Amino acid sequence: MASTGAVTFWRSAGMTYNAYSNICAAIVRNCLKEPYKSEAVTRETVHFTTTNWENGIQGKPVTHEIFK
Amino acid sequence: MAMAAMRREGRRLMVISPTVSLNSTNAVRSPLVSQELSLQGTRSISTQIVRTRMKSVKNIQKITKAMKMVAASKLRGVQVRTEQSRGLWQPFSALLGDIPSMDVKRNIVITVSSDKGLCGGINTTSVKVSKAINRMNSGPEKETKYVILGEKGKVQLMRDSKKDIEVTISEIQKNPLNYTQVSCLADDILKNIEFDALKIVFNKFQSVVQFLPTVATILSPECVDAASETGGKLEGLNSYEIEGGDSKKEILQNLTEFQFSCVMFNAVLENSCSELGARVSAMDSSSRNAGDMLDRLTLAYNRTRQASITTELSEIISGAAALTG
Numbered sequence: 001m002a003s004t005g006a007v008t009f010w011r012s013a014g015m016t017y018n019a020y021s022n023i024c025a026a027i028v029r030n031c032l033k034e035p036y037k038s039e040a041v042t043r044e045t046v047h048f049t050t051t052n053w054e055n056g057i058q059g060k061p062v063t064h065e066i067f068k
Numbered sequence: 069m070a071m072a073a074m075r076r077e078g079r080r081l082m083v084i085s086p087t088v089s090l091n092s093t094n095a096v097r098s099p100l101v102s103q104e105l106s107l108q109g110t111r112s113i114s115t116q117i118v119r120t121r122m123k124s125v126k127n128i129q130k131i132t133k134a135m136k137m138v139a140a141s142k143l144r145g146v147q148v149r150t151e152q153s154r155g156l157w158q159p160f161s162a163l164l165g166d167i168p169s170m171d172v173k174r175n176i177v178i179t180v181s182s183d184k185g186l187c188g189g190i191n192t193t194s195v196k197v198s199k200a201i202n203r204m205n206s207g208p209e210k211e212t213k214y215v216i217l218g219e220k221g222k223v224q225l226m227r228d229s230k231k232d233i234e235v236t237i238s239e240i241q242k243n244p245l246n247y248t249q250v251s252c253l254a255d256d257i258l259k260n261i262e263f264d265a266l267k268i269v270f271n272k273f274q275s276v277v278q279f280l281p282t283v284a285t286i287l288s289p290e291c292v293d294a295a296s297e298t299g300g301k302l303e304g305l306n307s308y309e310i311e312g313g314d315s316k317k318e319i320l321q322n323l324t325e326f327q328f329s330c331v332m333f334n335a336v337l338e339n340s341c342s343e344l345g346a347r348v349s350a351m352d353s354s355s356r357n358a359g360d361m362l363d364r365l366t367l368a369y370n371r372t373r374q375a376s377i378t379t380e381l382s383e384i385i386s387g388a389a390a391l392t393g
Contacts, residue, residue: 008314008318011318016255016258016259016325017321017325018251018252018254018255018326022248022251042246043247045243045248046252047249048239049238049239050235051235052234053230053236056233064253064256066248066252
């Protein structure tokens with residue numbers, strides 16, 4: 001993490017550039033008018049499962065989900 | 069039980085007894101009759117097994133044909149998106165480069181594979197390439213770990229590289245792939261895993277029957293900075309002017325993060341496109357195989373049927389001839 005100089009506010013909140021740009025993109029999508037809005041919302045669904053491994057032992061799977 | 073067997077035995081004896089008496093009374097016809105009895109089982113071979121087999125092969129063919137259709141229709145949509153997504157990473161490799169030969173301490177190999185099988189050898193290919201990269205980058209004071217996308221790659225790498233697995237990710241293709249999802253995933257990797265270089269291994273889609281195993285390298289901002297200072301391929305990076313109050317380090321960090329999610333998005337799309345293409349060709353050949361098998365079985369079935377009919381006919385004719393003659 002860059003900590004020298006003027007760090008941008010979202011970076012100091014522990015966000016990566018991707019998280020920041022995703023939030024911005026969601027705001028822009030929200031500004032659309034109706035027929036386009038509901039179409040754009042389908043591009044925001046997030047679903048995946050991650051499993052951490054430690055020394056060859058599988059941990060518990062965690063599901064990440066954002067449905068809008 | 070014993071009584072039942074005795075009864076059955078007795079019935080059979082009863083059935084046989086008339087012929088026995090017939091045998092003794094009519095010496096001329098006896099050879100024919102006794103032959104008919106002994107061939108009772110063998111003359112009409114049961115075609116039941118072949119018929120069941122044919123039915124199951126036909127059903128399998130139906131399933132493989134349907135799977136081919138589904139994969140082909142999905143492929144059409146994904147292919148367009150994949151080709152469009154190529155424009156997303158190309159500017160990044162022009163700016164930050166793609167240097168797989170960069171010698172760094174901590175390498176992370178991201179193996180992109182599919183969740184489902186029946187798609188030829190694409191998962192095996194990406195696993196093999198990942199293992200080769202792992203071997204190439206291993207050495208003293210170096211660390212190489214795997215991040216695996218998809219169930220199939222996980223199952224293959226679990227066999228001998230269990231200790232090197234850091235994170236496995238699955239179910240990303242439950243909904244149609246979108247950028248938000250992939251960037252959340254990239255975010256998860258960025259936050260939880262320390263790296264100097266990320267090597268993404270995936271199958272690049274060429275055509276429905278051709279896939280190229282590809283490695284995309286993403287360096288950490290520190291490594292990019294170091295590489296641009298020392299010159300070489302990234303020397304051009306110093307010639308850019310930086311506007312605003314951000315330092316070069318911050319900009320590089322933002323850029324590499326965004327580059328990673330863009331390259332990941334393209335890699336995941338390319339791989340799913342290759343998966344569907346491989347599935348189309350695999351299912352095509354398997355339904356063709358099922359057709360061949362069905363042809364052979366039908367031939368065998370008809371031949372047996374015909375043979376039994378012929379035998380019966382010849383028996384009737386010879387019997388009639390014996391009666392008249």
